[in-house]
Amino acid sequence: MATAPHTRPLAGQSATKIFNALRNAMSPQFQVRIPAATQGNIRRSIETIDQYPVLRDEFFNMFVQRLIGMYIKHADYDNPLRDMGVPNQMKRYGGTYEQAAVGLIEARTRDYNKEYLGDDVYGRYQIPVKNYFHALNFNHYYPVTIPADAILTAFTDEGGMSEFIAEIMDAPIKSDRNDMYLMMCQCFAEYARQGGYYRIHTADVGASTSTREDAIGMLRQIRTINDTLKATPISGMSKYNAAHWVIPWDKNDAVLFATPAVIAALDVEALAQMFNIDRAEIDYRIIPINPEQFGINGVQAILTTTDFWFKWDEIQETTNSPVNPIDNSYNIFYKHAGSITPNPLANAILFWTGEGTQESIVLPETIGATKPEFALELRKYGNAAVTPDHVDRGGIVQVVSEITVANDPTFRPIGIEYKLEGNTSQFTKLDNEGILVCGLDETADELKITAKATYIDPRTPEIDATTSTALTVPVAGEWVGGWSPALLTGLTVEIDPQSIKAGKTGKARAIAMRSTGGEQDVTAMCTWTSSADEFATVDTAGTVTGVKAGTADITATFVGGITAKKTATITA
Numbered sequence: 001m002a003t004a005p006h007t008r009p010l011a012g013q014s015a016t017k018i019f020n021a022l023r024n025a026m027s028p029q030f031q032v033r034i035p036a037a038t039q040g041n042i043r044r045s046i047e048t049i050d051q052y053p054v055l056r057d058e059f060f061n062m063f064v065q066r067l068i069g070m071y072i073k074h075a076d077y078d079n080p081l082r083d084m085g086v087p088n089q090m091k092r093y094g095g096t097y098e099q100a101a102v103g104l105i106e107a108r109t110r111d112y113n114k115e116y117l118g119d120d121v122y123g124r125y126q127i128p129v130k131n132y133f134h135a136l137n138f139n140h141y142y143p144v145t146i147p148a149d150a151i152l153t154a155f156t157d158e159g160g161m162s163e164f165i166a167e168i169m170d171a172p173i174k175s176d177r178n179d180m181y182l183m184m185c186q187c188f189a190e191y192a193r194q195g196g197y198y199r200i201h202t203a204d205v206g207a208s209t210s211t212r213e214d215a216i217g218m219l220r221q222i223r224t225i226n227d228t229l230k231a232t233p234i235s236g237m238s239k240y241n242a243a244h245w246v247i248p249w250d251k252n253d254a255v256l257f258a259t260p261a262v263i264a265a266l267d268v269e270a271l272a273q274m275f276n277i278d279r280a281e282i283d284y285r286i287i288p289i290n291p292e293q294f295g296i297n298g299v300q301a302i303l304t305t306t307d308f309w310f311k312w313d314e315i316q317e318t319t320n321s322p323v324n325p326i327d328n329s330y331n332i333f334y335k336h337a338g339s340i341t342p343n344p345l346a347n348a349i350l351f352w353t354g355e356g357t358q359e360s361i362v363l364p365e366t367i368g369a370t371k372p373e374f375a376l377e378l379r380k381y382g383n384a385a386v387t388p389d390h391v392d393r394g395g396i397v398q399v400v401s402e403i404t405v406a407n408d409p410t411f412r413p414i415g416i417e418y419k420l421e422g423n424t425s426q427f428t429k430l431d432n433e434g435i436l437v438c439g440l441d442e443t444a445d446e447l448k449i450t451a452k453a454t455y456i457d458p459r460t461p462e463i464d465a466t467t468s469t470a471l472t473v474p475v476a477g478e479w480v481g482g483w484s485p486a487l488l489t490g491l492t493v494e495i496d497p498q499s500i501k502a503g504k505t506g507k508a509r510a511i512a513m514r515s516t517g518g519e520q521d522v523t524a525m526c527t528w529t530s531s532a533d534e535f536a537t538v539d540t541a542g543t544v545t546g547v548k549a550g551t552a553d554i555t556a557t558f559v560g561g562i563t564a565k566k567t568a569t570i571t572a
Contacts, residue, residue: 019161020037022066033048033055035048071169080181085343087310099131100131103128134310137339138179138339140176140179142334145329189294190341199349205218218262218265218301241348247346299352302349302351391473395438396436423444425442427439488562490564493508500544510522510564526558532551544568
């Protein structure tokens with residue numbers, strides 16, 4: 001029997017130790033009939049097993065499950081990609097593995113002047129998450145037929161069992177490892193179909209006609225992008241993976257896959273001759289991949305991380321058939337089922353002879369903000385949210401505006417600035433999140449909100465901003481003074497005396513009429529203005545002061561924007 005090249009999993013284990021380990025795992029009936037083996041009597045133990053077919057089948061089943069299974073698990077065959085991929089583990093149930101990635105959360109500004117309600121404290125804040133599902137995509141088995149006599153004979157040689165297992169399982173395990181390697185290589189092209197690499201154009205360094213300058217140029221490109229990835233803020237990493245998701249770059253897991261010709265050119269032309277840099281100083285692993293295995297024309301190298309693959313196994317086991325009664329042989333079936341797919345959340349940069357990813361900044365032709373619109377009204381926790389069409393005095397509503405860019409609908413690095421106009425109450429305010437608080441003493445019957453889009457041109461410090469059409473917000477509800485605009489039928493202004501000498505004062509009064517009947521002096525509740533301050537002025541209490549001979553209209557503005565005026569005559 002020839003010695004197989006791979007015996008490491010069972011190296012140092014004698015046939016006697018292996019036999020007794022299997023015997024200890026057998027049924028009590030087996031242990032009674034088959035004595036423990038020593039180096040001197042192992043042949044007799046084997047002959048006893050051969051006399052009892054039932055015991056022989058039990059022994060062979062345990063041989064396959066324990067010995068062959070252990071050998072397959074620990075056998076070390078050449079596959080440079082075997083330790084890569086996530087989660088790279090066994091999943092016994094279900095045919096699909098769900099992969100989830102959590103994105104970044106937008107920062108919110110704390111405002112000590114803002115009123116935070118129940119929805120702010122107890123509301124639901126969704127975390128941005130992307131989900132991908134990786135289905136079972138291979139289910140292989142590798143059959144091997146071995147005669148029972150060969151198994152029993154192998155035990156009679158002190159080192160024969162480890163050599164025998166290595167010999168019979170060499171082909172199926174190598175075949176499985178080779179298939180895994182080929183499927184992992186197929187993922188290089190599949191990754192492009194799932195969203196695409198970040199691409200960098202480079203010379204054909206692997207060509208026999210390439211020059212030292214080509215190799216040096218490519219090495220510089222690799223070094224540049226590797227350092228760029230390490231220095232880029234997390235928020236800027238979305239362009240480097242197929243999912244276009246924010247995935248940080250882990251330099252400890254970085255790996256460069258390149259064709260053998262490219263690696264040779266970098267070693268000989270660039271690293272050794274030009275920079276005299278040792279391979280150990282490079283902070284990423286370098287693994288050769290034949291050009292045809294990449295499946296991408298013009299590929300030179302791919303810089304990525306070890307989580308480029310999403311791998312999981314559902315079955316990796318050995319089983320056996322009953323003994324063939326004619327030739328007294330057994331069939332061993334090594335089965336391997338699982339999934340190997342490209343991980344769209346892994347950052348990957350393709351160096352190839354094709355076109356690079358376009359990153360030129362397209363400046364927008366026009367920037368604008370849409371007319372603000374009402375959003376869901378903020379309610380206390382437990383109350384249903386509704387979309388309002390006004391704001392109540394003492395109430396809170398939210399407005400929203402979206403940014404538009406004429407020639408690039410995906411362009412979004414712009415901010416919205418809100419502005420409030422027309423309010424008379426110091427307690428009526430609008431924050432930059434579009435939340436409008438209306439004071440209880442607000443006398444205006446409508447408020448105006450504008451949204452301004454801001455943008456910084458990279459060629460100049462700033463450009464003009466475009467302001468949207470304003471949103472008119474009706475004000476409703478009871479005023480703090482007990483009046484409702486709907487109950488008001490009229491407002492009059494009286495001045496006593498109507499003729500005021502220059503340098504003297506008079507008193508203006510505002511009288512409001514209710515729809516339910518009756519009048520009320522609302523002088524102290526009105527806002528007073530004069531149409532001609534050069535002739536007469538008026539203060540907040542309605543006191544009119546003559547300046548010089550002439551006339552001026554004295555106007556009172558009451559709740560709901562209702563106004564009335566009276567002409568004051570000033571004499572010398």
